[in-house]
Amino acid sequence: MDFARIRNKINRFEYNTADEILDDIRLIFSNCFTYNKPATVVAIAGGELERYFDQRACELSLVDTKSAKGSKSSSVTNGQKRKRTTL
Numbered sequence: 001m002d003f004a005r006i007r008n009k010i011n012r013f014e015y016n017t018a019d020e021i022l023d024d025i026r027l028i029f030s031n032c033f034t035y036n037k038p039a040t041v042v043a044i045a046g047g048e049l050e051r052y053f054d055q056r057a058c059e060l061s062l063v064d065t066k067s068a069k070g071s072k073s074s075s076v077t078n079g080q081k082r083k084r085t086t087l
Contacts, residue, residue, distance in 0.1 A: 001024050001027045001028050001031065002028060003028065006021065006028075009021075018062065022057070022062065022063065025053065029050045029053075032046035032050075033046065033047075
């Protein structure tokens with residue numbers, strides 16, 4: 001999985017919910033850390049991008065702060081059920 005593939009899937013309307021997009025983005029980060037040693041430039045950049053992504057996803061209420069780091073996005077934000085966004 002890569003960002004170009006996600007963009008193509010968005011353009012072809014292959015995602016049914018925003019959570020599906022978030023899951024694919026999480027897969028990119030997971031793959032980055034699986035296939036690159038921690039001290040490499042790629043892994044370091046991946047970590048920085050993941051932190052930025054987590055911060056922005058929380059600011060936009062796409063995920064809550066508990067689910068932002070390395071886990072699937074939650075359907076609960078600030079103790080309230082979040083409406084699943086359809087695309």
